[in-house]
Amino acid sequence: MEALMTLIIGVLTACGVYLTLRGRTFPVVLGLTFLSYAVNLFLFAMGRLVIGLPPVIADNAAGYTDPLPQALVLTAIVIGFGMTAFVIVLALKARVELGNDHVDGIDK
Amino acid sequence: MNHLVIAPVLLPLLAGVLLLLLYQQSLLFRRILSIATVIAQIGLAIALMVAVSSGDILVYALGNWPAPYGIVLVADRLAAGMLLITGLLSLCVLLYAIRDTDRAGRHFHVLFQLQLFGLNGAFLTGDLFNLFVFFEILLLASYGLLLHGGGRLRTRAGLHFVVINLTGSTLFLFAVGTLYGILGTLNMADLAVRVAATPPENVSLVRAAGLLLFGVFALKAALLPLYLWLPAAYAHTSAPVAALFVIMTKVGAYCILRVYTLIFGDQAGPAAHLIEPWLLPLALLTLIVGTLGAMGSTHLRQQVAYLVVASIGSLLTAFGLNNSAGIAAGLYYLPHTTFSAAAFFLLADAIINRRHPVSDRLDPGPAMAMPRLLGGLFFITAILVAGLPPLSGFLGKFLMLRATLTHPALPWVMGIVLVAALLSLMTLARSGSLLFYQTQPVEVAAAHEDVHISEPAPVLSVSALAGELAPAVALLTLCLALTFWAGPATDFAHSTAEQLLQPSAYIHAVLGNGGNH
Structure with missing residues (x-):
């Protein structure tokens, strides 16, 4: 499970970095989204990966998973979601005002 | 528990929500x-300054959950000082903004208050994840403010600003996640205790996370090579917003000072002095690049923006000396550079408005109305920014250079700071003579442009003129006050630096007896 998780985070980050460095706003927005997915999974995994254990106190629990990263990742998801919405609107505004979708507003 | 600590965070939030509803x-x-809200915030900041001036560290546990399980807000001398600087700056900026900037969109005041909410929270929080949240709040508000009013260049600069800050936020989360994964806490005081006791196999991971955090803070502070977003963003937004954003780079500098004296300070054992090899050289390079950028600027506001970059270089040079005198010099220099750069942005706007059709470009333009008044203000601002005697800029640089006397990097710091001061003096002298002496008739100036000669700007009444220039004059007066009361100001800076270099008091205040390990 750890190997799979690592691989997913790594691939998402690599895709995110590649897309963020592109010249058009749409790939950049997608790249930022990939990066935020990667960091959300990473934060989640920082509480250590366990299967089938409750995060809150239960009478018959064999052990617990760390609840804090789940709370952190929830916050990060909400913030990331808002930021993505904002940057999409901004990219559309830039497309309208600059006349093209290049991040520097140059026509190619 | 002292509710005074949370008041500066709650007040702008409530005011922002109220303004949104109304x-x-x-x-x-x-x-x-x-x-009224901003004035109340200044009052709260002064009350906090009085409360912490004895050296007490006030801790507010949200929901009364004890640290490190709950989230804490912590007010010490540094946090209270930053709150006061933010309050004074934002009052002057707001007074300029109510002339007409806030007409351009409906929610200027909402965004302004939320920006202050994020700033105050970032200065007061004692929790690393909360610092991230407050960063996001102040950034979201700043995106709105930056784009306020619209326009092509503004949108383009805004897009770059947003994308680079979103990437920075992602890196912040990676660093926070790594620290939590290894140390199991995000409370800054608790982190300080646990970093010192890191087992050897995890030291390199902790160091990597610490350096990643430094990258994020360097991006916010606009340290070389992460300063490239700043000149375009500051030069193309509206003048009051640019003036307010001067404090945003100081947030990065504040975080560098806080995190690397508290968590990775002297007591951090294997992770101590983490950024020492990086901070001083990068700060000096930033100072050089900022000054060269100001020299090569073709537009007045671009020049001011590059001078902001240079001032961050000076500020972090002082912090990078990593001794008590250096940090104290930086803390004296910080309010000076914030107020003088903000005044410069406001003054530049007043000058640009009178130079139609050349406006922002540093080319000979038509003679402007009231050259003596504007020129005099420009002269005072230039003296402050370039650091000439007898004003506070000189005192700040002098304290900084005195702090380097025993430092091994003395020749580098001395040489670069003095040459940069000379170069910025020359730059400002050239701009000043170009703006006020090398004038030419409107027709000649317009001949180079493809614009119509519009009606000359109507001569402003005395009250309108006072409204336009009073905020900049108020900011300059704050700098003069820093000069006249340099004694108390440096005393406060020294005691703040001493407090920062003794993190055990902070740790003890937050964790209680649990901090005694």
Whole structure:
């Protein structure tokens, strides 16, 4: 499970970095989204990966998973979601005002 | 528990929400509400300054959950000082903004208050994840403010600003996640205790996370090579927003100072002095690049923006000396550079408005109205920014250079700071003579442009003129006050630096006896 998780985070980050460095706003927005997915999974995994254990106190629990990263990742998801919405609107505004979708507003 | 600590965070939040709900009220009402809130914040900041001036560290546990399980807000001398600087700056900026900037969009005052909410929270929080959240709040508000009013260049600069800050936020989360994964806490005081006791196999991971955090803070502070977003963003936004954003780079500098004296300070064992090899050289390079950028600027506001970059270089050079005298010099220099750069942005706007059709470009333009008044203000600002005697800029640089006397990097710091001061003096002298002496008739200036000669700007009445220039004059007066009361100001800076270099008091205040390990 750890190997799979690592691989997913790594691939998402690599895709995110590649897309963020592109010249058009749409790939950049997608790249930022990939990066935020990667960091959300990473934060989640920082509480250590366990299967089938409750995060809150239960009478018959064999052990617990760390609840804090789940709370952190929830916050990060909400913030990331808002930021993505904002940057999409901004990219559309830039497309309208600059006349093209290049991040520097140059026509190619 | 002292509720004074949370008040500067709650007040702008409530005012922001209230302004959002009352958006149908008259603009006058919203202006008065906004200004009254900012004045109240200054009052709160002064009350906090008085409360912490004895050296006490006030801790506010949210929901009364004890640290490190709950989230804490912590007010020490540094946090209270930053709150006061933010309050004074934002009052002057707001007074300029209510002339007409806030007409350009409906929610200027909402965004302004939320920006202050994020700033105050970032200065007061004692929790690393909360610092991230407050960063996001202040950034989201700043995106709105930056784009306020619209325009092509503004949108393009805004897009770059947003994308680079979103990437920075992602890196911040990676660093926070790594620290939590290894140390199991995000409370800054608790982190300080646990970093010192890191087992050897995890030291390199902790160091990597610490350096990643430094990258994020360097991005916010606009340290070389992460400063490239700043000149375009500051040069193309509206003048009051640019003036307010001067404090945003100081947030990065504040975080560097806080995190690397508290968590990775002297007591951090294997991770101590983490950024020492990086901070001083990068700060000096930033100073050089900022000064060269100012020299090569073709537009007045671009020049001011590059001078902001240079001032961050000076500020972090002082912090990078990593001794008590250096940090104290930086803390004296910080309010000076914030107020003088903000005054420069406001003054540049007043000058640009009188130079139609050349406006922002540093080319000979038509003679402007009231050259003596504007020129005099420009002269005072230039003296402050370049650091000439007898004003506070000189005192700040002098304290900084005195702190380097025993430092091994003395020749580098001395040489670069003095040459940069000379170069910025030359730059400002050239701009000043170009703006005020090398004038030419409107027709000649317009001949180079493809624009119509519009009606000359109507001569402003005395009260309108006072409204335009009073905020910049108020900011300059704050710098003069820093000069006249340099004694108390440096005393406060020294005691703040001493407090920062003794993190055990902070740790003890937050964790209680659990901090005694």
